Amino acid sequence: GAVVSQHPSWVICKSGTSVKIECRSLDFQATTMFWYRQFPKQSLMLMATSNEGSKATYEQGVEKDKFLINHASLTLSTLTVTSAHPEDSSFYICSARGQRNQPQHFGDGTRLSIL
Amino acid sequence: GESVGLHLPTLSVQEGDNSIINCAYSNSASDYFIWYKQESGKGPQFIIDIRSNMDKRQGQRVTVLLNKTVKHLSLQIAATQPGDSAVYFCAENLGTSYGKLTFGQGTILTVHP
Numbered sequence: 056g057a058v059v060s061q062h063p064s065w066v067i068c069k070s071g072t073s074v075k076i077e078c079r080s081l082d083f084q085a086t087t088m089f090w091y092r093q094f095p096k097q098s099l100m101l102m103a104t105s106n107e108g109s110k111a112t113y114e115q116g117v118e119k120d121k122f123l124i125n126h127a128s129l130t131l132s133t134l135t136v137t138s139a140h141p142e143d144s145s146f147y148i149c150s151a152r153g154q155r156n157q158p159q160h161f162g163d164g165t166r167l168s169i170l
Numbered sequence: 171g172e173s174v175g176l177h178l179p180t181l182s183v184q185e186g187d188n189s190i191i192n193c194a195y196s197n198s199a200s201d202y203f204i205w206y207k208q209e210s211g212k213g214p215q216f217i218i219d220i221r222s223n224m225d226k227r228q229g230q231r232v233t234v235l236l237n238k239t240v241k242h243l244s245l246q247i248a249a250t251q252p253g254d255s256a257v258y259f260c261a262e263n264l265g266t267s268y269g270k271l272t273f274g275q276g277t278i279l280t281v282h283p
Binding site for chain 2: 096163
């Protein structure tokens, strides 16, 4: 149980393109989903927290207009990287959890490469 | 606390040995802790968790120890196998209403056959 699916797993696109990443909880209802960014050989850095039906809460330094998050249902959250540039290239990972103080379960990440 | 950098701590062990991975957490108010395993190119996988009212919890081949006095967390893996090779992260919940986690810098575990 507690499976989180993330799609796509890998995307390469040109600078200036907007890219949408989907995160789905397959066998549980995710009241809260989280989006992280991870650079090579580094830890996960939380970008934003989203609760179903509410606006996402962004961490300090994360541009809201750059990284659009939608959490329209209890099983789906999306992250859209708008007008992506090479510096946005990274590994983006989502997680989801049911109730508070239950562990977050992670998707397998999306490797984004902007040319 | 530990800073995030480009050189993760590493631990190399022989197959069959026991492994101990350590983590110093940052906030004395944290009430929930989790260990995750991350294999190359994948997302973190839940291993074991522990709440702040406990000091030890055991799972299958794994044990987590919590020392709140010195804000230290450890993960013990018994009879380590090559499949255990990965990066291991501890994470702490700062007790916020949405359960945000703060991740440690990670430790690279390499198990030699």
